[in-house]
Amino acid sequence: MRIRDFRQSYEQDEAIWQTPTSRLWLAGLLVLLALFPAFANGYIVGLACILGIHVIASAGLNIMTGYTGLISLGHAAFMGVGCYTAAFLAQYGVPFYLTIPIAGLVAALLGLVVGIPSLRIKGLYLAVATLAMQFILVFIFREWEPVTGGVRGVNVPNARLFGFELNNDTRMYYAIAFCAIVLLIAARNLFRTRIGRAFIAIRDKDISAEVLGIDLFRYKLLAFAIGSFYAGVAGALLGFFYRAMTPEYFTLTLSIFYLAAIIVGGLGTMLGTILGAFFMTLVPELLRALVSLIALWAPRAIEILSPMQEMVFGVLIIGFLVFEPHGLVEIWRRVRRYFHLWPFRA
């Protein structure tokens, strides 16, 4: 049961980590994250890197879609902008610690441009506008050969940080984990500020928000810029992680992947973002691992079971949406509530 949780001020009520227990859990999590590569093999560390990148990108989309109500189908393209910016800057020797924020800023600037129609259109219409941007940007990735390498793609030099070459997954893991933690904390804090509350007000009812004095144009643009910044950073990290990239990576399918991640995880919550990214990344991985396990005894089973993984994954997504429309975060909240009140009934 949760005890010693008595809040006497607004600041206490708004604190991110409200109890000593939650602070302890957080410290434990940070230690675990720091020690993780020491216990995991290369495959798991590589998977954690991809997961971290997906978490950052999903967080950006959740800021736009989950918190502000601006549907975007062009998130993958903004990742592409970040990736190509990073590749371009890295070739000219710009340090890694500058490349990452600059890649985010370039994506954010483009996000501002895409955000302009959001004052006039919303819902499905805005989704179509962002979809158009997805296609335009992918076209640019394919055609602007001097910068993007065209359809053949681009090689990204190894990242270097304070003399260390980030030339393996373990080193990249720490860079990605650091960025993910900083950006998640920043996003969590954002919604304790006037800007974050304005985003939520716009999502809930934009006309009412305007009546309350919120400048819709400014805040909608800001939401697009921040969301795109996250995508840009994720894209830059992706480029440094794979060290090569082709435009075929940044497809509409990837944009939908992120949309699915925040819907399955829970719209408008940072924890939902993390859970959604975990679900979308790890469930197919676990299903495949299960197939491989079966293949140890029946090698040809892989030929039949592999196509079935996609089906099972689809059914799982539908199942979650039907039985828990508020996302995985709601399941987490229920579990938490149970332990907060235990041994009494929730």
Next chain:
Amino acid sequence: MNNSPLNPTRRRVLGAGLGVAGLAAGLPIMPAIAQTGEIVFGAAPPITGVFAFAGLALHQGLGDYCEWRNTKGGIAGHKIKYIGEDSGYKMDQAMSVFKKIMGAHKPPVFYGDSTAWAKAAAKEISQMGSVLTSSPSFASDLVDPKNAPYYFMPGPTYTAMCVMLLEYISRTSRGAAKPAVALVYSDTEFGRDPIAATKLKAQALGIPIVQEIVTKPGSVDVSAEVAKLRRAKPDYVIFHGYVLAPIPEFIKQMREAGMSITPMGTIWSMDKTTVDAMGAAAEGWMGVMPYRYSYDTKDAPTMQAIKAYAAKARPQMQYVPTFYTTGWLVGMIFSEVIERCLKAGKSLNGPNMKAALESINDWDTGGVTGLLASLKGHQIASGRIYMYDTKSKLLEPASGWIRTA
């Protein structure tokens, strides 16, 4: 309370579940090759996804080759263990499978799934210096022994395939003027790959490229493009960057427009199953194929072995696709490289395997390739032009075997 380990308490069930999940996720490190005496072949074939039409057969071909080879004693007495996991033709997934299999089994050879994978993994592979790789991609820039030293192609590049088509056109042309050629290709990395080099080769051979059309990979409405082709009046239309659609639609509309053209294609639109699916449009279809078809077994012991093994191991397989043959050939090359290293008493590392690969010259593939194969340049740059016979529903040779520079 019963504390027997067999008592399924919630905690035990949870613990067991986590244990299985951990095991399934690849947390435990599998025994190394040396301990088991087995040589592991790793692979991430695209069994699902858009490339599944070929990916499954590639996986079956490579896996079956390993089984067949084991019945013949393996490689220098070592049994082969084939470990393949579906890549779904997704780069993240292919990289993940690659890292997983490399981490758990440390195979000396690995077969990937695409150009994107080959490019993304290239630096890591060079850095590791312990694995020789290949993939179903025939993209020209992957054959780069300097920058991608541990990668090879079990056939010619797309550029080399187009060059063979042009050489065939040039050799078979009659009269002073060379036939006019149109290029139709998809707006993808795959489609665009050989175009610049093909145009240069055409210029060198004096073949006029009268039209160049770029379409989406699965275009449906091609009437505007056909109108352009009609005005350009080509004798040959080379399609590249497609598997099937929109090729049949192009051919159908060109014939309806009264055009007398010879349609041609490259490897992925040359399997018998693909050409059969073109229906009436397949009449007169030509193209380049680096390997023999599975029904062409005369004086080709490996093709006979492939046919016999597939009939025994996969009785439901009515026709052995060329993708299966490709997978089999990849297995042969991997084995040849490993065997050469082991016979020379060298360890299976990148530089030794690269040297062994480059030492393969005038190598008899048992008829899979029509000419003796050389992998000095990290590709087998030979092939033959075939033509579809609508009566026999077979692709019949239209030329001898061609080797490109």
